[in-house]
Amino acid sequence: MNNIHEEIKINFMGFSGHGIALSKDVDDELTRVGPESPAGEYLRRYWHPVFLSKDLDEQPVAIKILDEELVIFRDKSGNLGLVHKHCPHRQASLEFGMCTDSGIQCCYHGWHFAADGSILDVPGQPEKAADMIKQRVRLGAYPTHEHKGLIFAYMGPIESIPEFPVYDSFDFENMEMVPYKAPFGCNWLQVLDAIVDPIHTAFLHSNVSRVQFSAGFGEVGQMDFFERKSWILGCNTRRVGDNVWLRINEVILPNFTQAGSAFTADGTKEIFYGRSSFTRWVVPIDDETTICYAWANFGERGDPQEYNTPEGPELIEQGEVFDRPYEQKQKFPADVEACEGMGPITIHNNENLTTSDIGVALMRRQIREQIRDLSAGKEPMHVSPSDTAPIPTYGGDTVLNISRKTEGDELSLLSKIAHEFIEIQFAVDGKSENKRISIVTDKLKEMQSGYNCPE
Numbered sequence: 001m002n003n004i005h006e007e008i009k010i011n012f013m014g015f016s017g018h019g020i021a022l023s024k025d026v027d028d029e030l031t032r033v034g035p036e037s038p039a040g041e042y043l044r045r046y047w048h049p050v051f052l053s054k055d056l057d058e059q060p061v062a063i064k065i066l067d068e069e070l071v072i073f074r075d076k077s078g079n080l081g082l083v084h085k086h087c088p089h090r091q092a093s094l095e096f097g098m099c100t101d102s103g104i105q106c107c108y109h110g111w112h113f114a115a116d117g118s119i120l121d122v123p124g125q126p127e128k129a130a131d132m133i134k135q136r137v138r139l140g141a142y143p144t145h146e147h148k149g150l151i152f153a154y155m156g157p158i159e160s161i162p163e164f165p166v167y168d169s170f171d172f173e174n175m176e177m178v179p180y181k182a183p184f185g186c187n188w189l190q191v192l193d194a195i196v197d198p199i200h201t202a203f204l205h206s207n208v209s210r211v212q213f214s215a216g217f218g219e220v221g222q223m224d225f226f227e228r229k230s231w232i233l234g235c236n237t238r239r240v241g242d243n244v245w246l247r248i249n250e251v252i253l254p255n256f257t258q259a260g261s262a263f264t265a266d267g268t269k270e271i272f273y274g275r276s277s278f279t280r281w282v283v284p285i286d287d288e289t290t291i292c293y294a295w296a297n298f299g300e301r302g303d304p305q306e307y308n309t310p311e312g313p314e315l316i317e318q319g320e321v322f323d324r325p326y327e328q329k330q331k332f333p334a335d336v337e338a339c340e341g342m343g344p345i346t347i348h349n350n351e352n353l354t355t356s357d358i359g360v361a362l363m364r365r366q367i368r369e370q371i372r373d374l375s376a377g378k379e380p381m382h383v384s385p386s387d388t389a390p391i392p393t394y395g396g397d398t399v400l401n402i403s404r405k406t407e408g409d410e411l412s413l414l415s416k417i418a419h420e421f422i423e424i425q426f427a428v429d430g431k432s433e434n435k436r437i438s439i440v441t442d443k444l445k446e447m448q449s450g451y452n453c454p455e
């Protein structure tokens with residue numbers, strides 16, 4: 001009897017379920033997004049997309065953004081409104097209001113509001129009482145801006161409103177931008193983490209699940225991370241035969257993301273300075289729900305036009321269509337399964353970060369610093385265009401023909417190439433897009449022949 005017991009003990013030695021205590025402490029500072037929460041106030045200092053233009057017709061729509069109940073509408077003159085959901089009279093929901101020529105009218109007692117939240121009319125009241133209400137009461141409203149099928153809003157203090165940031169990728173030549181949205185049932189930060197975690201493409205999107213993008217993603221390659229003002233860049237450099245494939249994933253704080261193409265690039269074909277196949281913001285709906293609003297970019301320097309189908313943006317976003325049976329999700333998990341599976345809010349204390357998570361660590365540290373600065377009264381960083389060019393972005397694919405060296409450490413070589421490529425790009429900030437394309441392309445060709453020259 002004793003011997004059997006001893007044998008069991010030996011066989012199960014090392015099983016440590018009972019000994020590993022899991023934390024339940026949420027990193028509130030980074031993850032909570034409601035009004036007056038530290039991250040919530042930080043995020044409120046930026047413009048975010050909040051709705052797709054195509055989904056807004058003559059009826060108002062109830063939405064939630066940054067854990068605030070809102071109503072979005074377009075009045076009959078075409079003005080956009082984004083207002084607090086509840087009417088300041090007696091709290092009826094304005095989702096049941098009527099869009100008028102100059103705003104929205106509450107269904108319950110007919111108070112009439114302009115898109116800026118001012119009260120236009122208080123029907124059924126003596127003139128004096130109505131005037132007093134117009135002077136004293138306002139409906140909460142936020143500024144909006146519509147661009148290429150996305151509706152953006154700014155939800156912070158109006159005295160701190162930043163310029164609407166115009167990135168170079170808003171206007172790439174010969175690129176068709178298709179707006180889409182991708183819902184996630186979890187906190188915003190764990191969705192954002194994925195973009196500065198390029199190594200997951202080799203596993204989630206290739207070797208573990210199935211080949212969800214091009215076949216070349218299965219190679220792990222070299223990972224280098226770069227911090228620059230509001231930018232955090234992860235460059236994944238892979239060896240593909242005689243080629244070197246550089247793929248840059250990009251975050252511009254707090255939540256703007258870009259990366260290379262999902263289907264065009266596989267490292268087999270030379271590409272000089274390909275650009276991002278999506279331009280995307282990770283927008284918190286509440287602490288446990290997120291929607292990515294984005295454009296899928298189709299064209300020569302993005303993803304191919306053949307993916308410009310109803311499912312195309314979904315495949316570019318996560319390698320699988322969104323709406324599929326649970327069984328399929330288990331067999332072929334994609335980003336949504338990886339992120340939601342962590343739970344509604346990832347507990348950072350239970351993670352064990354490693355070298356490939358440097359981007360994640362850098363980004364969280366930057367966000368925390370910005371949040372703390374704001375709490376101490378310092379406005380967070382903003383990107384701004386130069387006088388001559390829009391804000392530069394760096395996400396994309398480049399494939400150079402650089403043959404394998406027989407001597408030396410291959411990963412160090414890939415890292416060196418990645419550093420040189422980033423420097424080439426940084427050096428042309430502030431120049432027009434056409435100038436950037438021609439200078440970067442020339443420099444890349446120069447660099448390529450330099451590496452191929454016999455010593």
Ligand code: FES
Binds near residue numbers: 087088106111
């Ligand atoms: S509750 Fe809106 S007008 Fe009365």
Ligand SMILES: [Fe+2]
Binds near residue numbers: 200201204
């Ligand atoms: Fe992914």
